[in-house]
Amino acid sequence: MTRLRDVAERAGVSVSVVSRVLSEDPSLRVRDDTRARVLEAVRDLGYTQNHAGRALRLRWSGAVALLVPDMNNAIFAEVSRGVEAAAAEADLVTLLGRSEWLDPENGRAARLCQQGRVDGLIVQLRDEERSPEILDLLPPGVPAVLINWHQHRGISSVAVDDEEAGRLATAFLLELGHREIGLVGGFAQTSTARARETGYRKALADAGVTRREAWTTRLGYTPEAGRAAFARLIDTPPLPTAVVVSNVNAAAGVLAAARDAAISVPEQLSVVTVHDTWIADHTNPALTAVRVPTYELGAESARTLTRVMHGERKQHVLVDDPPPLLVPRGTHAPGPHA
Amino acid sequence: MTRLRDVAERAGVSVSVVSRVLSEDPSLRVRDDTRARVLEAVRDLGYTQNHAGRALRLRWSGAVALLVPDMNNAIFAEVSRGVEAAAAEADLVTLLGRSEWLDPENGRAARLCQQGRVDGLIVQLRDEERSPEILDLLPPGVPAVLINWHQHRGISSVAVDDEEAGRLATAFLLELGHREIGLVGGFAQTSTARARETGYRKALADAGVTRREAWTTRLGYTPEAGRAAFARLIDTPPLPTAVVVSNVNAAAGVLAAARDAAISVPEQLSVVTVHDTWIADHTNPALTAVRVPTYELGAESARTLTRVMHGERKQHVLVDDPPPLLVPRGTHAPGPHA
DNA sequence: CTGAAAGCGCTTACAG
């Protein structure tokens, strides 16, 4: 490996000059031919800065960690693409980690920060997590941003417009002539589940339609949760004519359970889901979905984190560009009041 | 942040002792009470080693980069879980990157290595990649392992038993009474596509069934490729009674195209795919699939990389535990020769 | 059994 010193020797200058030329220090005055000699030596030797030396001196790692419950989930995979791209834009490298690293019994997240391996954290909590309080266990002063969470006091957060997504899905079904509309929701303690449910309720209220509590379930965002939610609906007749599902993975479960129960979608039950991952286009029938800007959510979370790392105070960002968009496919049909 | 020096002062010893106690240097003799004092000081101060200092001194970063074409693909997501877990086991942190970083125009992968930010690379090439030659552009001596590739000369590789997966899928259809069996394959230049096709051909040959070239397509591993492959099949009648699909994402495309063409699966066409990601369980009908150990592939690639980093010479690993397993679901039916 | 010292590669006041 070639060091700064090797470059300096070849160019016949001191290491200070080389370092300053390379960092493009604006306060630096050098003769043009000196600078040229330095650059030439850098090129000839194929010099690259050693990261550890730089990090040690600058007390900064140039890395952030992205903590997700499960990369094997199209939503988080999409978020991670956005994080990675925006982080790279800011010359930050992204470390891949799991939400469980935050657990005190695990401690990996705290260690990573204390060791100075990462300068900040982007966190997606597991849905079954009690609450964002888990972040209070990190060493104080660690820059962190929570994604898919709205407005938690101590910490920055970035989320999409989940309320609007819930509202849009519901309004679409109302316009189609449905009035008996259920909600297959996420866990009540998660911020996104509450927001999507609020949107659903508001849309019903705006249309003067009364909500039936038995048609609302809050079992989570997995295919299994979707199956369980469907089972519960079918156990407490009458069945609604349509459901809003808060998550596309759960929606896939609803579809599978409906098929098993010989309830045909969309003839007997319309389904509109939040989140338009590619799975939505590959169920049968293909899912009518509300697309939310997942990639942008990831990108914005990385940008927010860099701001926090640069000392800006905590902030709550709502990513609403592009806004939630209804993508009609095959799981909706006109309702009885059309 | 507390430094080694702070611990040393509090314990009333020199930094050397603290460092050696912490690294559990076996050649070290210390009095038990000295060691106890050191450990107590570490605990009291909440000391953690600074990573940059350590990395600079040891000339080692403790990180590996995983380069994949697209995290938004259940197969790579599963692989990444395995990589991350096995890397963590070896006290290595995993950096998330994209295969395009290898491109000379991009250069990020080379830079990461030269900077000493990562000690090695785990690479999944894009399918449209010309060949593994792209790795020759890395700085010489960079430890790297190619995943989902069999036996490339210059570089270590780890793969699953793709030939057996192809054979198993085909044999299953033959036993069901099919003899007109097509192959929806991957690009011919990829190692996995060739291996799966070899397995398919051998199974046919073993059963004394003649292969029809028009029933073999090699368009890739995406849903779009699956759709295109199906279109081609239907354009050149007769249709086979069954197809082996080399990839689950392509299989989802085949199913969607069959639906659009009103060809019913499995009544008119049986489909068996390689790769059992969760999507296989959520198409309609659910896909009969050959499960290959994707997570283990990731884990083994991290282990192989650590071996290479420790100086072992290049190796080609076949991950065959657990072996490919046929998971029967809803896309197969008895064939005309049953 | 323990400590003083060199050095990993870098940046940045400071001096000239």
Place this chain on the structure above:
DNA sequence: CTGAAAGCGCTTACAG
């Protein structure tokens, strides 16, 4: 316009 020197936090021969 350029250089000598200190120091970021660590490990490890070497000395005693």
